[in-house]
Amino acid sequence: MAKKISFTLNGKAVNFEVDVRESLLDVLRYRLGYTGVKKGCGVGECGACTVLVDGMTVDSCIYLAVWADGREIRTIEGIAQDGELSVVQQAFVEEGAVQCGFCTPGLVLTTTALLESGREYTREELKRELSGHFCRCTGYKNILKAAEKSLEAGKRQCEE
Secondary structure: OEEEEEEEEOOEEEEEEEEOOOEHHHHHHHHOOOOOOOOOOOOOOOOOOEEEEOOEEEEOOOOEHHHHOOOEEEOHHHOOEOOEOOHHHHHHHHOOOOOOOOOHHHHHHHHHHHHHHOOOOOHHHHHHHHOOOOOOOOOHHHHHHHHHHHHHHHHHHHHO
């Protein structure tokens, strides 16, 4: 069964018809060409398919596209602004937290959501928040450093 849906994707209105059984991951990656959304485990365990839905992290492989109707969706392609890397993206580059790149979009989006929450996180809380992501290259040390650096940079920007 098909259903018409509309949502905002990286700041632009999107309207089309989806199968009610279709995942948001499949719509974003295969129908709309947003290849930064990675298909990993397919069961919501690895974090590779993470997107932001109304500012909250979502495993798009287990999130039905019809649930996105009327929502604001952000993918990794919508994080940089005017060709400039975001604070989070820049920290990931500077800390060498980008290895093969498969897990990176989901980790950047999760860190972006943490930054945008305005909350402060301890190192242990950050570890817990990032634990839903599986990095096959075992770059967790640098990923954690990049997340901490992002949150600190974001805090400084707010104070200025």
